[in-house]
Amino acid sequence: DIVMTQSPDSLAVSLGERATINCKSSQSVLYRSNNKNYLAWYQQKPGQPPKLVIYWASTRESGVPDRFSGSGFGTDFTLTISSLQAEDVAVYYCQQYYNTPWTFGQGTKVEIK
Amino acid sequence: QVQLQESGPGLVKPSETLSLTCNVSRGSISTYYWSWIRQSPGKGLEWIAYITYPGTTNYNPSLQSRVTISVDRSKNQLSLKLTSVSAADTAVYYCARGDPGFLDYWGQGILVTVSS
Numbered sequence: 001d002i003v004m005t006q007s008p009d010s011l012a013v014s015l016g017e018r019a020t021i022n023c024k025s026s027q028s029v030l031y032r033s034n035n036k037n038y039l040a041w042y043q044q045k046p047g048q049p050p051k052l053v054i055y056w057a058s059t060r061e062s063g064v065p066d067r068f069s070g071s072g073f074g075t076d077f078t079l080t081i082s083s084l085q086a087e088d089v090a091v092y093y094c095q096q097y098y099n100t101p102w103t104f105g106q107g108t109k110v111e112i113k
Numbered sequence: 114q115v116q117l118q119e120s121g122p123g124l125v126k127p128s129e130t131l132s133l134t135c136n137v138s139r140g141s142i143s144t145y146y147w148s149w150i151r152q153s154p155g156k157g158l159e160w161i162a163y164i165t166y167p168g169t170t171n172y173n174p175s176l177q178s179r180v181t182i183s184v185d186r187s188k189n190q191l192s193l194k195l196t197s198v199s200a201a202d203t204a205v206y207y208c209a210r211g212d213p214g215f216l217d218y219w220g221q222g223i224l225v226t227v228s229s
Binding site: 038040042043048049050051052055056061093095097098100101103104105106107 | 148152156157159160171173174175207209211212213214215216217219220221222
C-alpha cells in the first residue's frame with residue numbers, strides 16, 4: 001500500500017494569513033504516460049463528509065475558492081490556503097488514487113490563531 | 114447535482130453482517146466509479162471498495178475476504194456487505210462517486226456501531 005503522511009498534524013494560522021499543508025507519499029504517484037499526479041485533497045468540517053478541493057494535485061474543483069491551491073509532483077505535495085478565512089477551519093486530507101488500495105493521509109487540522 | 118444517501122442499521126452485533134445501501138439520485142449509477150469509504154477515530158479514512166457498472170470491482174485487501182460491493186441499476190443503488198463484524202468495524206460509512214479515483218460526491222455518512 002502507498003502510505004500518505006501529512007505534516008503538520010495541526011496548525012493555527014491568523015485570519016488572512018497563509019496556511020500550508022504538506023503530504024508525502026511512500027512512492028511516486030506520478031503516472032509518466034500522462035504526466036499526471038494521482039493526488040487529491042479534501043476538506044472535512046465537523047459532522048460533514050469530506051469535500052473534494054483539489055484533484056490531479058493542482059486542479060481546483062468547481063466552486064472551490066481560488067485561495068486554495070495545490071502543488072507538487074512525484075512524492076511531495078502541498079495544499080496552500082493563501083488567505084485563511086474563518087470558513088476554512090477544517091481537517092484536510094490528501095489521498096492517492098495511483099494504486100489501489102486508495103489511501104489517505106492522517107489529516108491536518110487547521111484552526112484560527 | 115448528484116446526491117448520495119446511505120441507509121441501513123446503526124447497530125450491528127459482533128460476528129453478524131453489516132449491510133448498507135446508498136441511493137444515488139440526479140445521476141446514473143451506470144457511469145463513474147462508486148466507492149465505499151469508512152472513517153473511524155482510530156484509523157482515519159479507509160477506502161473499502163469500488164464498483165463500476167456492470168460489475169467490475171476492486172477491494173481493499175485488508176477487507177477483501179469479508180466485503181461484497183454491488184450495484185442495482187434498476188434502483189440506482191449501491192450496496193455494501195461486511196461479514197463477521199467486530200468492534201473494529203465501528204465507523205461512519207460513506208458512499209462516494211469516483212472520477213475515477215478522486216471522490217467528487219459523497220453521501221452524508223451513516224454511523225454503524227458494532228456492539229452486543
